[in-house]
Amino acid sequence: MDKRISYFEDISLLKDNSVVGWSFFWLLLFGLVPFVLAEYQVFIANLVLVNVIIVLGLNVLIGNTGQISLGHGGFVAIGAYMTIILDEQWLPFLPSLILAGFVAALFGFLLGIPALKLEGPYLAVATLGFGLAITTIIGRMPFFGGHMGIMPPPLKVLGMEMTTNMDFYYLCLIIALLIGVFARLLIKSKIGRAFSAIRDSDIAASALGVNVVRYKTMSFAFSAFYAGIGGGLWAYVLGFISPGNFTPVLSILLLSMVVVGGSGSITGSVLGATAITLLNLQGEKIQELPLIGPFFEWVSANYMSISGLPNINFLFMGLTVILIILFEPLGLFGIWLRIKIYFKTWPF
Amino acid sequence: MSTVLQLKGVTKRFGGLLAVEDVCFEVQKGEVFSIIGPNGAGKSTLFNCINGLYKVSEGSVWLNGEDITGCKPHLVAQKGLSRTFQNLELFGKMTTMENLMLGRHLYMKTNLWNLPSMLWKKGLAARDEITHRKKVEEIIDLLDLQSVRNRYASELPYGRQKMVELGRALASEPSVLLLDEPAAGLNLEEKDELIFWINDIKRLFDITILIIEHNMRLVTSISDRIMALNFGKSIVTGTPDVVTKHPEVIKAYLG
Amino acid sequence: MIGQLIMTGIVAGSIYALIALAMSLTYKSSEVANFAQGEMAMFSTYVAFVMLATYQLPFWVAFIGSLLFAFLLGLFLHFAIIRRAKNPNVLNLLIITLGFQIFLYGLVGWKWGSEQRVLKIPISQTETVEFAGLTISQLNLATILIAVLLMASIYILLRFTKLGLAIKATQQNQTAAKINGIPTKWIVAITFGISSVIGAVAGVLMAPITTLDPNMMIEPMLKGFAAAVLGGFNNLAGVVAGAFILGIVENLFGFYVSTEFKSIVAFLIIVIVLYFKPSGLFGTHFTRKV
Numbered sequence: 001m002d003k004r005i006s007y008f009e010d011i012s013l014l015k016d017n018s019v020v021g022w023s024f025f026w027l028l029l030f031g032l033v034p035f036v037l038a039e040y041q042v043f044i045a046n047l048v049l050v051n052v053i054i055v056l057g058l059n060v061l062i063g064n065t066g067q068i069s070l071g072h073g074g075f076v077a078i079g080a081y082m083t084i085i086l087d088e089q090w091l092p093f094l095p096s097l098i099l100a101g102f103v104a105a106l107f108g109f110l111l112g113i114p115a116l117k118l119e120g121p122y123l124a125v126a127t128l129g130f131g132l133a134i135t136t137i138i139g140r141m142p143f144f145g146g147h148m149g150i151m152p153p154p155l156k157v158l159g160m161e162m163t164t165n166m167d168f169y170y171l172c173l174i175i176a177l178l179i180g181v182f183a184r185l186l187i188k189s190k191i192g193r194a195f196s197a198i199r200d201s202d203i204a205a206s207a208l209g210v211n212v213v214r215y216k217t218m219s220f221a222f223s224a225f226y227a228g229i230g231g232g233l234w235a236y237v238l239g240f241i242s243p244g245n246f247t248p249v250l251s252i253l254l255l256s257m258v259v260v261g262g263s264g265s266i267t268g269s270v271l272g273a274t275a276i277t278l279l280n281l282q283g284e285k286i287q288e289l290p291l292i293g294p295f296f297e298w299v300s301a302n303y304m305s306i307s308g309l310p311n312i313n314f315l316f317m318g319l320t321v322i323l324i325i326l327f328e329p330l331g332l333f334g335i336w337l338r339i340k341i342y343f344k345t346w347p348f
Numbered sequence: 349m350s351t352v353l354q355l356k357g358v359t360k361r362f363g364g365l366l367a368v369e370d371v372c373f374e375v376q377k378g379e380v381f382s383i384i385g386p387n388g389a390g391k392s393t394l395f396n397c398i399n400g401l402y403k404v405s406e407g408s409v410w411l412n413g414e415d416i417t418g419c420k421p422h423l424v425a426q427k428g429l430s431r432t433f434q435n436l437e438l439f440g441k442m443t444t445m446e447n448l449m450l451g452r453h454l455y456m457k458t459n460l461w462n463l464p465s466m467l468w469k470k471g472l473a474a475r476d477e478i479t480h481r482k483k484v485e486e487i488i489d490l491l492d493l494q495s496v497r498n499r500y501a502s503e504l505p506y507g508r509q510k511m512v513e514l515g516r517a518l519a520s521e522p523s524v525l526l527l528d529e530p531a532a533g534l535n536l537e538e539k540d541e542l543i544f545w546i547n548d549i550k551r552l553f554d555i556t557i558l559i560i561e562h563n564m565r566l567v568t569s570i571s572d573r574i575m576a577l578n579f580g581k582s583i584v585t586g587t588p589d590v591v592t593k594h595p596e597v598i599k600a601y602l603g
Numbered sequence: 604m605i606g607q608l609i610m611t612g613i614v615a616g617s618i619y620a621l622i623a624l625a626m627s628l629t630y631k632s633s634e635v636a637n638f639a640q641g642e643m644a645m646f647s648t649y650v651a652f653v654m655l656a657t658y659q660l661p662f663w664v665a666f667i668g669s670l671l672f673a674f675l676l677g678l679f680l681h682f683a684i685i686r687r688a689k690n691p692n693v694l695n696l697l698i699i700t701l702g703f704q705i706f707l708y709g710l711v712g713w714k715w716g717s718e719q720r721v722l723k724i725p726i727s728q729t730e731t732v733e734f735a736g737l738t739i740s741q742l743n744l745a746t747i748l749i750a751v752l753l754m755a756s757i758y759i760l761l762r763f764t765k766l767g768l769a770i771k772a773t774q775q776n777q778t779a780a781k782i783n784g785i786p787t788k789w790i791v792a793i794t795f796g797i798s799s800v801i802g803a804v805a806g807v808l809m810a811p812i813t814t815l816d817p818n819m820m821i822e823p824m825l826k827g828f829a830a831a832v833l834g835g836f837n838n839l840a841g842v843v844a845g846a847f848i849l850g851i852v853e854n855l856f857g858f859y860v861s862t863e864f865k866s867i868v869a870f871l872i873i874v875i876v877l878y879f880k881p882s883g884l885f886g887t888h889f890t891r892k893v
Contacts, residue, residue, distance in 0.1 A: 007481040008469050068694060114874055117881035120693045121636035125832040126877055128825065129870025136867045185466045189473060190449075190456040197439050197450050204437035207399055208520055209425035209454040218460075248825070252701055259698050264441075304713045311712025311817070318706025322684060325699045329690040 011188050013181065030173060034166040042165040044281055046237045049172035050230050051273040055257045056176075056183045056266065057226020062255070063264030064192060065219040066199030067115065068123050071131030073250035075224040078104045078134060079231025080241050081144050084152045093157050101228040107134075108224025112217035131251050139243035149242025152235050168237055175233065179226060184266050186222070195219055196264075253280065256321045262333025271332040276317060283313025352377045352556045353398070353429075353524050357407035360390070360397050360580075367393045369580040370407070375524070375556055380546070382559045382567045384591075385577035386600060391560045392434055394577070395526050398558075399431050400424040412523060426454055430522035432513045434529045434560075440502030444493055444512050445484065447501050451519025452480040484519055490552075491515045491545065507538045511545075518549065525549075527559045531566050539566060546570050568592065576600070606737055608854050614743045615826075616850025617750035620843045621805035622827025623834065624754065625798035627842040631774040632794045634693060635685060636836070638700040641824025642707040643680070643799050644806035645817065647673035649711055651807055652722050652815055662725050666807060670800050677799030681792040712817045722810040746808045753804060754843060757797075761839075770794055826853075826869055833873050835886020845884060 014020045034042045054076060061067050082100035087093050111130050118126055138144045155162040157171060186192050194215045197205035206212050235241045253276060261272020287293045287309060300309045328334045353375040360368040368390040375381045383391050396402040398409055400421040408417040416424050430451075439447050458466070458473045465471030488494055491511050496504055501512055510530065517525055530546075531539050543566055549555060561567045567574060568588040575585040578600045584591055591597055622640060629637050651669035654660045660668070684703060688695055728742045761767035772780040773790045781787045805827075806820060813819050826849065834845020849869055857865035882888035 007478040008474060010481070011466060011474065011477050012469075013467065062694070066694070068697065114878040118877055120634075121630065121697070121828075121836055122832055122877055122881065122883070124636065124697060125829050125870075126874050129829065129867070129874055132825075132870055133867045136864065140863050181467075182463065185463050185473075186460075189463060189466060189477070190453060190458045191460065191463070193442070193446055193450055194453060196442050196446070197453075200439035200441055201437040203401065203421075204433065204439065205450070206421040207401070207425060207431055207433075207437075208450055208516065209422045210450070211420075211422045222460075248821075252705065255698060256702065256705070259695075263694075300713070305716050307718070308713040308716040311709050311717065314705045314709025315713060316709070318702045318704070318709055321702030322699055322706065325695050325702070326684070326687050326689065329695065 013184065034169045039165060042169055043237070044278070046165060046168050046172055047234075047281070048274050048277045049169070049176050050234045050237055051254070051257060051277050052270050053172075053176050053179055053233065054227050054230035054254055055261065055269045055273040056180055057223035057230075058254055059258045059261070059263060059265070059269045060183060060186065060192075060195065060226075061219050061223035062258050063262075063268075064187060064199060065195040065216065067216070067219065068120070068255075069127045069220075069223070070124050070248065070251050070255065071111065071127035071129070071134075072223070072227050072254050073246040073248060074131035074134035075104045075108060075227035076231035076234065076250065076254075077138055077243070077246035078107055078224075079228030080235040080246075081138060081150070081231075082228070083232030084150055084235050084241070085144075088153050093155060097229060097232040100232045101225045104228025104231070105221040105225035108221040108227075109217050111224070112220030115220060116213060116216055128248060128251070131246075131248060135243045135246045138246075145242070147243060149240055149244075151240050155236050165237075168233075172233055172237070175229065179229065180266060180270075183226075183269075187264075187266070191215070191218070253317070256317060260320055260324050260331055262331030262336075265331075265333045267336060268331050268333030271336065275332060276320070279316050279320060280313050283316045284310045286310075286312055350377050351375070351410075352379075352412060353558070354410040355398070355407065356410070358394070358397055358404055358409060359406040360393055360402055361405045366580050368397065371577070371580075371582050372407075373575055373582070373585055375558065377556055378550070378554070379572045380550060380557045380559065380570050382561055382571040382574045383577055384561065384564075384567060384574060384597075389577045390580040391577055392528055393580075395431060395528055395558075395560065398424075398526065399429065425520065425522075428521075428523035429526070430517040430520045430524075431526035432510075432517050432528055432530065434532070436509055436513055438501040438509055438513055438516075441500060443498050443500055444488070444496045444504070444515075445498060447512055447516050448484040448487060448519045449480065451487075451516045452483060454520055456480055487515045487519050490548075491518075506533055507535070510534065514545070518553065521553070522555065524556045524558065527557060527561075529560050529562065531561055531563045539563065542566070543570055564592070605855075606735075608858050609851050610737050610739055611743075612851030612854035613847060614739075614746055614850070615854065616830075616847035617747050618805050618809055618823055619827045619830040619850055620846035621750055621753065621801050621808075622824055623831035623842045623846045624757065624839065625801040625805075626828055627831050627836055627839055628757075628794050628801075629798045630831075630836055631839075632770065632791045633681075633685065633696075635696045635700060636828070637680075637795075637798065638697065638824075638828075639680065639703040639707060640798065640802050641820035641827070642704045642711070643673065643676050644802035644824075645820040646676065646707050646711055647799070647803035648722065648806035648810050648815060648819075649715055651803075652720060652810075655723060656720075662723075669807065670803055673799040673803035674796040677796035678792050680799070681795040685795075686788070708817055715817075717817060719814040719816045722807070722815045724807070724811055726811075728811055742808075742811060749804065749808065753801060757801070757839075760797075766790075766793070822866070829869050829873050832883055833876055835883030837882075837887060838885045841883065841885025848884075 014023060033045055037045065058072055061069055079100045082103045083096050086096035086099055114126055115123055139147055162168060162171060194210045197210055198212055198215055202212050257272040257276045260276055262268025286296050300306045324331055351374045355371055355373050358368060358371045371394060385391050397404050400419050404417055408415055411427050411429055414427060416427060456476050458476050462472050466473040468474065488497060493511060493515060496508055501509060531542055534542060547570065550557060571588055573586060574588055574591040576583040576591055576597045583596045584594045626637055626640050629635055647669045650672045651665045654665035654668050680703060684699060685696065688699055726742045726745045728740055730741050731738045732741060732744055761771060769785045769790050772785055773787045777787050809819060809823060830846035830849040831842045833849055834841035852872065853865060853869055856868045876884060
């Protein structure tokens with residue numbers, strides 16, 4: 001018989017002392033990161049954090065609610081553009097960011113309405129079309145800078161001027177933490193259970209009093225909010241955005257982060273976003289890596305082409321996605337779990 | 349005695365097919381009311397009509413004196429009606445515990461705005477979760493599900509899955525409970541246990557139960573009244589004795 | 604004028620129809636919406652290009668060679684990847700094809716670089732044919748004819764041959780087909796192969812118009828997929844109709860309303876259509892019974 005643990009322990013964030021210890025360790029590690037890494041690497045860490053924020057939301061939609069979205073790039077775009085425009089003319093940064101998140105959420109809600117009746121490929125096309133439409137419309141409107149794109153104003157948070165990548169890092173880290181904790185609470189609560197219930201059997205969920213319409217649209221709005229917040233931060237991290245940043249390729253990358261990390265898990269979102277972002281950025285510059293770089297250069301020169309080498313990141317990402325689904329459907333989270341279990345039962 | 353559930357001339361058409369035709373019955377509070385009939389007689393369709401999953405073509409459904417015709421399933425659930433399904437509709441990738449907690453969904457007050465209060469023990473959302481956990485533990489104890497509390501529903505053996513589904517429906521504290529073939533697929537021993545549970549539940553929860561069932565031994569031993577259905581039409585309604593002796597029932601069903 | 608516009612729409616529609624047909628065929632037999640369809644076609648077109656430009660083979664040899672390659676690529680996708688998925692639900696299968704798409708995109712980009720190439724085919728793009736008061740380039744005419752021919756042969760294959768019967772049986776009910784002695788594993792693999800070939804034909808027809816580069820199939824593929832969904836993914840005739848409707852409407856919209864938003868009008872139509880008909884214009888919707 002399974003032991004019955006205290007009811008609060010089951011939902012609480014920090015279950016026991018070892019969890020507290022580990023959380024503290026990770027927090028310290030993340031806090032020290034910018035002191036260890038070079039300037040450019042901190043920039044990459046910022047991109048990772050932004051993607052973590054977006055994927056946390058997307059994972060709730062895909063992993064927990066069982067929907068598909070190939071249009072999340074659109075919500076990221078809405079968040080990015082709205083934050084810049086609001087910050088430039090009307091509001092301080094943080095309110096702009098939050099408001100932009102809510103605008104994205106509103107669009108998420110609107111997309112959720114036609115998505116209610118759709119599933120599988122039909123839903124994929126509807127969301128894909130939505131993402132494309134958003135970027136096309138933004139790209140054609142001079143108000144949003146058109147094809148040329150726009151630059152965010154200097155970043156000022158609560159009176160502090162933030163200019164270096166390190167400043168951005170701490171801003172992103174704090175927001176990612178807050179948003180991560182919130183996502184975790186959501187999954188553990190009545191709302192998260194209703195999402196999962198819709199994923200497993202919407203008929204039974206409605207027979208038990210879950211308003212399927214409400215929770216499905218809520219899930220879309222929730223993930224769009226996260227994408228919007230991530231988009232707003234992304235704009236400042238990059239320092240310049242144009243519609244070219246928000247193509248369907250972005251949506252596909254985000255989707256693969258969810259799958260590679262492990263759908264329906266917070267740790268998975270973090271792992272997946274980190275892995276795919278690094279793979280994507282490092283793959284483009286594979287020549288610069290020691291040992292591996294010269295090898296691939298040799299292969300390219302003899303069998304493939306040197307000019308095409310920067311495209312190799314797509315090959316690696318595609319391969320990762322395929323291998324993960326073939327051999328580890330739980331994603332990196334599954335591997336993580338196995339490692340944990342291995343050490344718990346070690347040396348047996 | 350008061351009427352809890354009442355069907356007035358309920359008819360359901362699928363295109364040209366009459367699945368249920370002009371069915372009328374009343375169920376009194378605390379009764380166990382069974383619906384029998386051969387395969388394809390329209391029993392499950394009737395349940396789906398009551399539950400709001402199907403839109404009734406004609407007629408009306410009344411629950412506790414309120415017209416619930418055309419209500420969406422979640423509204424019907426809110427008004428105190430819960431059900432199980434013939435081919436099990438469990439939430440496979442959720443644990444037994446979470447499945448039962450979903451039964452408490454209606455009563456929980458957590459929403460997006462008070463969610464952060466789950467962080468501390470006295471927080472609104474945390475208290476909400478804890479109170480309802482207690483209720484669910486009671487049901488787990490009642491149905492002997494302790495050993496599978498934290499296992500995924502899809503991993504459980506069939507008999508256990510049926511009990512989890514029953515528990516989930518019970519967790520929503522309905523005034524009327526619809527059981528769609530609760531004994532199908534259970535072995536003899538489990539069937540005996542089921543009779544015992546149903547009697548227990550009736551006594552403990554002050555509940556009205558409607559059952560669709562093929563197993564005549566089970567039906568006659570627990571039902572107060574039985575309705576026989578064939579080709580979507582009600583043949584006879586009455587006590588087990590009356591129904592089992594009715595010539596048309598014998599012809600259509602018992603053979 | 605309007606006749607000319609509709610004509611151009613039909614040309615675009617033919618390409619969409621081929622891709623839509625390819626996707627729909629595999630979807631019907633394996634529930635996989637194959638997002639890699641476009642990239643597979645692009646890869647096959649590159650194979651034709653290599654045979655033409657590097658090995659100086661005659662066009663027809665290169666063309667048939669690339670179709671053969673496409674067929675094998677389809678078999679590979681099915682046997683090496685899709686069948687091996689551990690947890691083959693709709694979402695995972697969809698994402699695995701997305702992964703294959705990215706993989707092929709990277710592979711082709713690595714091998715041949717991102718620069719644009721020219722695929723020389725013996726059908727002229729500049730010389731025109733006139734009939735019924737409409738002008739159409741030889742290539743466009745050939746595109747329509749080849750597409751129609753291909754669709755007709757698919758129809759004949761499914762309607763009148765033993766293989767077609769087996770494919771249809773597999774699509775209807777795989778278990779029952781297997782019990783009745785149909786090697787469903789191979790049948791599904793063959794549909795993947797056929798789909799891949801159809802896509803490759805579209806690729807070779809497209810390449811002279813858009814120039815050959817790794818991005819060439821992204822838009823046609825999205826449009827083809829959209830057209831398939833518009834027509835109803837599980838109805839082959841509907842899928843083709845959806846493709847032509849999309850091609851024509853898009854062209855008319857581009858001329859009369861706005862060229863700028865031409866590329867997204869397709870998706871707006873689809874979202875609206877799906878809102879009212881969740882399974883497309885001609886598709887059938889299955890509701891789950893409880």
